[in-house]
Amino acid sequence: MLAAGGLAATFLALPLLGLLVRAPWGALGSHLASAEVRSALGLSLVCSLTATLVCLVLGVPLAWVLARAEFPGRGLLRGVATLPLVLPPVVGGVALLLALGRLGLVGRWLESLFGVRLFGTPAGVVIAEAFVALPLLVLTVEGALRAFDRRYEDAAATLGASRWYAFRRVTLPALAPSLVAGGVLAWARALGEFGATITFAGNLPGRTQTVPIAVYVELQKGIEDAIVLSLVLVAVSLAVLVGLRDRWFPAP
């Protein structure tokens, strides 16, 4: 048992070790300063944060509906809201393309009526990232809403608070830890997003080439930029894990 466990641990740690050993530590600064790397990093940061914001704005009301509203088809809605979590991202990208792409169901109207194009634009990146990250936020916040004692809202109502005032001053503050946790998870997911992004938004350096896509592209040319970008993603993922450890890995 012990040996098998050790084997599994090695299996998980070895790739990380490979990255660390092969990293061009001496030239790290110059690699990070290169135009491609910096533009990919900047784009990823802006797009993933925007996608997180989109998730929060859209996800909290959806979580509220799933946790509170009683209506037929709620199970189906939850399934739809969870689907991107289990869908291969590239399939998500294709689906987005068919819905919001130039020739898509809604996309054609977006372009002819509003002149909005999503393929090849950072906006497309944000939509692809939000699509795959949204379920993480919705499920986290829905769980917190279900665990929340609604009698606090009753107490607020007896004190004269409208439903909106009670939600803003009583419910939302109680949800804050889950909003942070769900937001961070969604952000990490958006930051690492590859398949849906490259399918739906393409691979234009400076426009839609985010860090994961850049890693893939750099790998074809020389391995060092790819390693440096990978290290950045590893560092971010580790930071997220450590930051959320109390929530997901409570000490025994």
Add this chain to the structure above:
Amino acid sequence: MSLSASIEVRLDGLHLDVRLGVSTGETLVVLGPNGAGKTTLLRSLAGLLPLRGRVVLDGETLEDSAAGVRVPTERRPIGFVFQDYLLFPRMSVEDNVAFGLRARGAGRETSRREARAWLERVGLGDKAAARPSALSGGQAQRVALARALAISPRLLLLDEPLAALDAGARGEVRRELRRHLSSFPGTRLLVTHDPVEAVALGDRLVVIEHGRVVQEGAPEELGRRPRSPYVATLVGLNLARGRADGDVVELASGAVLTAAARAKGDVLVALPPRAIALYRSRPEGSPRNVWRARVEALDVGRESVRVHLGDPLPVVAEVTAAALADLEVRAGDELWASVKASEVELYPA
């Protein structure tokens, strides 16, 4: 009457159906066992549960299901103290008390000043900045009371206000609560399952069981003439049903008792456990009610022992430990029991 309510609610197997009237300045205590519908009653008065019937406060209709009138909770002039207080855990004590004023549109400074004044009034001026989690149970209860009173309600509802406290703190908090209740000028309705609390805080009691009112009256009245086995147990009396003809009552169990008072028809009979005397051999002299009884069980207390007697008159007698030692009685023994006619409380069923 300042509050007049007739309420019917069906909820999770409970069918609550009660009429209540409470005058301004009066504390009505609704007493009942767990599951009798006490909390449901308060929640429906506060508009937190849909009801069938009418709720009128100081002439203003808060709810009238027949007429389709329903004032939402947040616009009812009601203060609600919840059983576990429900102080908002992420706000300071002061913000908790100021919450109602802020929600009703008062300015930040005004609300703060008012909240401070209320905290001073309940003796917690130094706790304004504390979080609710830093308060003791008694302090949390006072904050909950201050929070409910800060919005100047006309009706104050209290749900088991002492139940969350440990026994040691209860007496003090109860006296304190009584003082605050009597200085509140509006109508007060408190529910509890604790008869001590009910008698200490209530001007008038209403007992509900299974969603229905079984008895209503002043605490002394309930203490002397219980109308249900539950109330009898609460006040520590034996209760039996029977038919009276003059001063003789034939009980449902078949036993016959003589009372000092006279009545005719269906009656209730209350017997104080301490008025039932026990003997080894048949007592001589005056008592008119003497019967032979089998001892079913003994509850040994610190100073007295409760002796459960079997047919023909299943009652509890309470004797001193010394008297019991003289009797040398065990469960299963046969004894003689007697009660004076003047101790038999006889009243119409």
